[in-house]
Amino acid sequence: MPRLGAGRQANEQEPPPGNFDQGSESMGKNKFYEFLHASKKRARFFAYFLMAVLAGNLDALVDFFLHPEIAYFDQEHFVVGSIMCLLTIILCTLLESNIQEESFGSHSMSPGMGPYVWFIAAFWAIIVCFSLGWNIVRQKQEVLQVALNEARTIYQKDLVYYRWATENDGVFVPISPKTQPNPYLQHVPEYEATTSLGKSLTLVNPEYMIRQVYEMQTPLSGIHGHITSLDPIRSENAADSWETDALDQFEEGVKEVSSIEDINGEPYLRLMRPLVTEVGCLKCHAAQGYDVDDIRGGISVSVPMSLLFSIYRKDVFMFSLAHAILLGLGLVGIFLGSCRIRQSMLEREQAEAKTRSIIDNMLDGLVTMDQSGNIETLNSAALKMFGYQPAEIVGYNLDRLIEFPESADWIAGKQHDFHFDMKKAMGSQKELTGKRKDGSTFPVQISFSEMVHGMSHLLIITVRDITQEKIRKEEALRTGQLAAIGELAAGVAHEINNPINGIINYAQILMDDHEEKDEADSVHKDIMGRIIKEGERISTIVKNLLSFARQRDEIVERIKLSDIIQDSLSLLMHQLHKDGVQVTVNVPEELPLLKGNPQQLQQVFVNLLTNANYALNEKYPGQNPEKRIEIASAVVRQDGRDFIRTTVSDWGSGISQDVIDHIFDTLFTTKPPGEGTGLGLNISKGLIRDHNGYLSLASTPGEPTVATVDLPVSETPADNGDDE
Known part of the structure; x- marks a missing residue:
């Protein structure tokens, strides 16, 4: 049920239908959309085709420039390109659908959705950006975790080699250019040996073996390994700054140290764990003062990150591209949705405005109430009928407007029964009394109806002012x-x-x-x-x-009002002179002519003068200088035309308002029986009405009584001349 306008106008003013700011529409559209909307159909479809081709080849083009080693028609390119092409086609379809709808529909948009659309779009952009950031961080963590796991695996492998060699007190290998006797093992018995065939062997301790494995591994995989110590026997095993810091942390109880560091200008993940002294280690390191379970150094592993970072950057690009598409689709969806919502709002506003216009232009008053009988809305006719402004009556009980039988009990004292009482009155019409703001009352005819929406009940009362209807019935x-x-x-x-x-x-x-x-x-x-x-x-x-x-005499001729007044006075002059009444006449001769029946108009003025004389005789039975009558005429302008206004004033006792209200009624008279018929003023009013004029009487007890006769001036210029 649309609100009835007037009931809510105290707080808000609703715009007229169709009068929306066209600038608000362009605020909700981007330049690209406006360009597409203005383009011809073939140009738009060609643009859609280019967008789909570009989106389908975007991933392949990126790899073509960033990773030329990857084939252009790689399987991954086909998959990613197909998905992006499909999303682009969906986007273009949505755009074209909206353009087609606007081409055949209304182009006006309600301005009310603008701020909310921008808020929703901003909120969506924040969500997408947060998702992109979270995925980038998570992907980097995964890349680092992969490298860390690889480094730990290498460390575990090296540690296994080391312990195997330690448990076996080292291994003897043939002496070669790459494997020379270790000078730091000369104090060890059986430092060198010779096979039964005479081949010379040398003892290789665990550190020496691991170092040779690292030297073979690094050119192949790029992975660096290093056994180091703060107090190395071999100077080449001295720790660098990063390893020194890690060894210091081991002394404090840290079990593992890792970070991304640059080695020779390339990024590496460096991992280092402590190397604990075992029994087999004391052969070489007992002289340094180490004991079993002492931390005498550490094993560091450096995994190259260039390839992983390259994969990470590509993943970041793909994440960014996917989120950009997601952001675009979301913004397009929000925009299209807002267009649909605004279109629906416009249609609803137009329907409400139409309904409101119909309701506000009804001659009958319309009042809506809640279930407690409290007024919610009123249409313009109801506000005018009762004389209230919306803020003065909305929220009050209905008995402020309608005088119900036992109103205080029915409305105020029995609120819980109000809806039941309304139910009983549904579909019926009742004649009650309306109460205006100024305290006056008037007869009304009301009917009740109800609208149910979910759990809410809206009571509707139609109010008709039947004052004129009653007057017509009485007439x-x-x-x-x-x-x-x-x-x-x-x-x-x-x-x-x-x-x-x-x-x-x-x-x-x-x-x-x-x-x-x-x-x-x-x-x-x-x-x-x-x-x-x-x-x-x-x-x-x-x-x-x-x-x-x-029937009235239909003879009409041109008349001079001064002649009518003089003829009327001549008929009554003897009686007026006899009663001692002074008559003052101020009727200019140059007044325009009238059209009318002279006998009928003379009858009117004779009647008015007779009544004035009677009133003066009532107040002053004998001779008195205050017994006077004044007759004055002048031209006035009213209702868009000229009238001659003639006033007949007497200084009698005056007339009360309750008598004035009935003074023109048929057979109504204040004169004693035998002195008045009650027809004179009624006939006079009818005669003046037949001349398209007005007759009124104004008086107050103790004040002069003024009878006013307004007669229209002849509209024909020739009629203002003298009679032929």
Whole structure:
């Protein structure tokens, strides 16, 4: 369920659909991708082909320059090249797929994913770099371990030779140019010997034998071996600086020393272990003061690292290449995924914006609540209806807006039953009372619905302001009543009009007869005058009823408002003068002309002046200088057109607001029985409305009462001239 916009606008403003920053899209794309996207299809596929060929031959090309001894079409090159070519094809396929999707879809991207994409990409790059570093370190450790194991194996072999020779007190070998008698063994009995055939032999001790083995081994494998001591008998066996340091460590209890060192400019792994004095060693070394189990020196082995380091560098390159491809594929995947996510976000935002626009443009209010009855969101119609801002109402209980029956018990006191009560109201419509922010109330019709999403329940209330609907119903009822009254009035008028005219005429005949006979019977004369007066009053009432009941006269002509005012005053001037009312008229002659029915407009102003005179007589029964009426007219601009506004003001007692609210209602009057019909202002408002004008009344008890008549100016320029 998309949020309804207005309910969350207190904290955030949502952008209009489609109005996204196009610059954010380019931030998420690299230059190469933009180049491919802008290229033609054939050019893109040719670029893909070149990328696949280059990736497939990259390993072979590297070996071609770094290791020319390796054949270009080596089996390893085929395997590695095939894998890299396959990965490149996958990458190109993903790129082309995304390009095709964007070519047929929307190119707008939501800017909201940008920072997260860069964060994810950076995190992925850190992981790949960490993996590369860990693999490089591990590979170097493995290379060093291989060399160390090889050195230990050589050491163990040499030690076995040494012990074998020691256990056998050395060996006798023929004297040759390479094997001369050892001058350091002359003190040993049987230093030399001769075979039965007369061949001369010399004693070779273990150290001498090992040294000769090393001399034969080094040219073949490059491995160096050396038996040394801090106190050598033979000066050539003296320890170098590295061996001296290792021998010193042996004296401290260290069992093995190894490190990478340069020998003649080449890297070697040097390993050295202590050489412990055995019984057989005392023949030569007892004179030096050694005893059994004393450390008298050490055996060092130096393994060349050039080949291993070459393999290590190639492995590092392959690791780097593989991780670079992995990094590239990951970044492409993140980019494509972010494009998909942003596209989905855009589609969702557009759908939400469309839904929000529909909801916010609804005439009915829409309110959503949680299961406790607390308001979560409101649409624009609901906010306008109740007069709140989102921050002022979101989070409050629904009874802040709707006056429920027993609201305090149903909503506040029975929170645990609220959802149950809403369930019972689902699918039904109820007429209740809405409460605005300013404290006013109005009738509303509400309906309940529910949306369930997982474990959450969203309650939705549709609120309709039915004030106008009720007014229309009341007007329809009043119209029916008026139609009935009109029919009754027409019938009564026709039935009464002729008899009352007869009564008036007969009374006038009697009056005239008395005057001709010059009879001075004042009593009879007064009675007949009253009969004529009351008959004329009845005739006026009948006339008003007929005017109310019949169709309006459609005769329209050009009118000068000043003439209407003067004609109305002339009809009432005698009565106004008699009651002591001062009338001030400020109606300029140069006012524009009106279009209308002069009789109807005169009827309106006569009615307003009559009511003003009645109010003044109510406040001042006798003569009083405060009994005054002011009539003023001027041109005003409203609703894009010109109106002549005429005000009729009296200084009577004023009218309360509850009377003002019903002053234009049919048959409503504040006059005593026999003095008012309740039709005058209703008829006047209808006549002004027929002229496309407005009639209003403003008053406060104790203040002047102002009746305002707004009549539209004739729109035809010729109508502003004098009548022909």
